[in-house]
Amino acid sequence: MKPCIALTKGRLEKQFLDFFKSLSYDVDPLVNKGRKLRVETDDFQFVFAKGVDVTTYVEHGIADLGIVGEDILAEFQPDVYNLFPLPFGQCRMALATEEGKVWPERKRRIASKYTNITKEFFKQKGESVEIFKLEGSVELAPILGLADGIVDIVETGNTLKENGLVIKEEFFEFSARCIANRSSLKIKRDELATVIESFRRGVVVK
Amino acid sequence: MFLPAGSQDEIGNRLINRSKAYEIFRKITTDRNYKQISTPVVEYATTFTNKYAGMNLQNMLKWFNREGEIEVLRADWTTAIARAVVNQDSSQLKWSYQGSVFRSDKDGIESRQAGIEIVHTPSFLGESECLLTAVTYLTELNTDNYLIELGHTGIFEELTSPLQLTEDQLEKLRGAMHDKRRDVVYQIAASNGQEEIAEALTNLVDAYGSFDIINKYEKMWSDNDRLLNIIKHIKQLANLLKDSGVDEVLVDLGRVKNLPYYCGLMFRGFLKSSGLTCFSGGRYDKLYEQFDERISAVGLAFDVDVLAENLVVEDNLKKVCILATEASHVYAETVRKTYTNSIVDIQYEPTNLEQFDKVVKIVTENNQYKVVEA
Numbered sequence: 001m002k003p004c005i006a007l008t009k010g011r012l013e014k015q016f017l018d019f020f021k022s023l024s025y026d027v028d029p030l031v032n033k034g035r036k037l038r039v040e041t042d043d044f045q046f047v048f049a050k051g052v053d054v055t056t057y058v059e060h061g062i063a064d065l066g067i068v069g070e071d072i073l074a075e076f077q078p079d080v081y082n083l084f085p086l087p088f089g090q091c092r093m094a095l096a097t098e099e100g101k102v103w104p105e106r107k108r109r110i111a112s113k114y115t116n117i118t119k120e121f122f123k124q125k126g127e128s129v130e131i132f133k134l135e136g137s138v139e140l141a142p143i144l145g146l147a148d149g150i151v152d153i154v155e156t157g158n159t160l161k162e163n164g165l166v167i168k169e170e171f172f173e174f175s176a177r178c179i180a181n182r183s184s185l186k187i188k189r190d191e192l193a194t195v196i197e198s199f200r201r202g203v204v205v206k
Numbered sequence: 207m208f209l210p211a212g213s214q215d216e217i218g219n220r221l222i223n224r225s226k227a228y229e230i231f232r233k234i235t236t237d238r239n240y241k242q243i244s245t246p247v248v249e250y251a252t253t254f255t256n257k258y259a260g261m262n263l264q265n266m267l268k269w270f271n272r273e274g275e276i277e278v279l280r281a282d283w284t285t286a287i288a289r290a291v292v293n294q295d296s297s298q299l300k301w302s303y304q305g306s307v308f309r310s311d312k313d314g315i316e317s318r319q320a321g322i323e324i325v326h327t328p329s330f331l332g333e334s335e336c337l338l339t340a341v342t343y344l345t346e347l348n349t350d351n352y353l354i355e356l357g358h359t360g361i362f363e364e365l366t367s368p369l370q371l372t373e374d375q376l377e378k379l380r381g382a383m384h385d386k387r388r389d390v391v392y393q394i395a396a397s398n399g400q401e402e403i404a405e406a407l408t409n410l411v412d413a414y415g416s417f418d419i420i421n422k423y424e425k426m427w428s429d430n431d432r433l434l435n436i437i438k439h440i441k442q443l444a445n446l447l448k449d450s451g452v453d454e455v456l457v458d459l460g461r462v463k464n465l466p467y468y469c470g471l472m473f474r475g476f477l478k479s480s481g482l483t484c485f486s487g488g489r490y491d492k493l494y495e496q497f498d499e500r501i502s503a504v505g506l507a508f509d510v511d512v513l514a515e516n517l518v519v520e521d522n523l524k525k526v527c528i529l530a531t532e533a534s535h536v537y538a539e540t541v542r543k544t545y546t547n548s549i550v551d552i553q554y555e556p557t558n559l560e561q562f563d564k565v566v567k568i569v570t571e572n573n574q575y576k577v578v579e580a
Contacts, residue, residue, distance in 0.1 A: 061480070061481040061482075080385075081385055081386040081387075082385040082386070082387045083386055083387065083388065084387070084388045084389055085389055180386075181481065183476050183481030183482070183483070184481055185386075185414075186353075186355065186414055186456055186458065186476065187353065187476060187478055187481055189414065189415065200388075
């Protein structure tokens with residue numbers, strides 16, 4: 001059976017395809033997949049899923065390898081081999097607030113999609129905060145008064161700026177990463193060796 | 207009614223397979239001179255969470271007893287057995303156990319294990335006996351599509367000892383090795399300026415494979431006695447497995463311990479079809495230091511749920527139904543005994559007869575009961 005690689009849909013998808021193409025792999029079936037979520041190429045089987053689902057498929061051995069943002073790995077801590085960074089999908093994790101915001105003299109409220117990362121960040125600082133879990137458009141929370149600040153990933157900083165928010169502190173730099181199922185890496189080592197090596201070096205490996 | 211996450215009712219073949227796996231295990235270990243031992247399902251949390259055992263209380267099923275002490279459901283066999291074995295006659299060297307462990311960090315709160323512990327035994331003898339018991343058991347279960355992986359805690363310890371890392375850094379480095387996270391391994395190891403060691407550790411991340419890896423590292427470590435002894439030890443056991451008919455022996459020289467009590471050889475078995483781990487174990491002399499004992503101890507535990515799932519159900523017994531009445535029930539019971547090696551049911555009103563290979567009926571003829579084909 002061909003090795004299965006789970007890809008994160010959306011932001012990372014296009015960047016991965018450009019990277020994969022640069023390694024001389026044929027990406028046409030992946031680019032022209034339409035709405036299909038499972039695509040087979042000459043060498044691999046690909047599945048397309050949301051970042052956190054990529055980790056679930058890899059953890060349970062449905063997929064052998066996965067391409068996923070490090071933010072997802074830091075937040076959900078899946079039991080997988082977290083092999084190495086890839087040269088795309090760079091972003092930072094930041095604490096941001098409204099410009100000119102004075103911190104209130106009470107326990108602060110922080111909104112985030114990344115509640116575990118937020119908890120760990122404030123734990124390291126020795127500060128207790130109330131965390132609100134949001135699923136998206138986190139920038140709204142301080143504007144509408146739900147939270148005093150947000151913890152979120154920042155790529156260019158434009159969304160923050162346009163919503164009147166400023167970065168207070170940056171604390172992680174992330175990129176896309178290659179992950180592997182703990183058993184597959186050993187059992188299918190011969191089938192996976194070439195593609196892992198070429199991902200790692202970012203060059204074609206014959 | 208709804209069940210809590212991880213709990214489940216079970217029926218039929220799943221249960222039969224599990225009993226079969228337990229039964230074969232009991233037979234094999236008894237034949238190899240193991241003595242059975244069991245420990246209670248309820249123990250003090252400290253049995254598992256003390257600094258020698260090092261397990262995480264967070265993942266245990268726990269409560270306060272009347273005295274305010276924390277009690278837990280058995281979270282691990284090895285630590286419980288160690289507690290029990292130190293009070294037993296020390297001339298008994300080989301122990302076997304089977305039963306459930308309960309942890310909230312696994313799929314399903316309850317998981318079933320069967321395992322062995324060998325104490326006070328020379329290192330190579332104990333380890334060989336463990337591995338060969340595993341091979342015999344898997345063979346007996348007709349599980350032949352597996353591979354056995356060997357690793358050793360001493361490799362990481364030897365390579366990191368000159369780095370003078372803090373306890374916290376060392377734990378992070380161990381975590382990064384566990385996740386095969388090359389960039390972080392290099393970063394932490396190189397933080398004290400020892401780039402050569404950082405390079406060696408990073409390469410170790412990829413040091414998994416077969417005899418090619420063993421031979422490569424045997425050459426590479428020829429000038430370091432401690433590492434050379436470790437690799438020779440691994441090679442000796444790998445050869446033993448190969449000579450015993452194991453198709454695929456793997457080493458992962460970059461594997462690190464995930465519990466503090468492992469010290470020396472570590473091993474596990476993977477089923478190739480599903481990738482699931484069917485057994486794991488290793489050497490843990492250090493676990494006994496909590497009882498002021500310095501002894502040699504090695505063992506392994508099989509995941510009975512994984513093995514049972516993999517067993518082929520032999521459902522070839524003939525199924526017979528005897529149709530009887532309240533009056534003829536005693537006679538029907540005597541007829542039942544005449545069908546050996548068959549599954550025999552007695553019914554008054556015929557129900558689901560299509561599941562039977564043969565259906566007979568008790569009739570009365572001249573005041574005598576008689577069996578006729580229905």
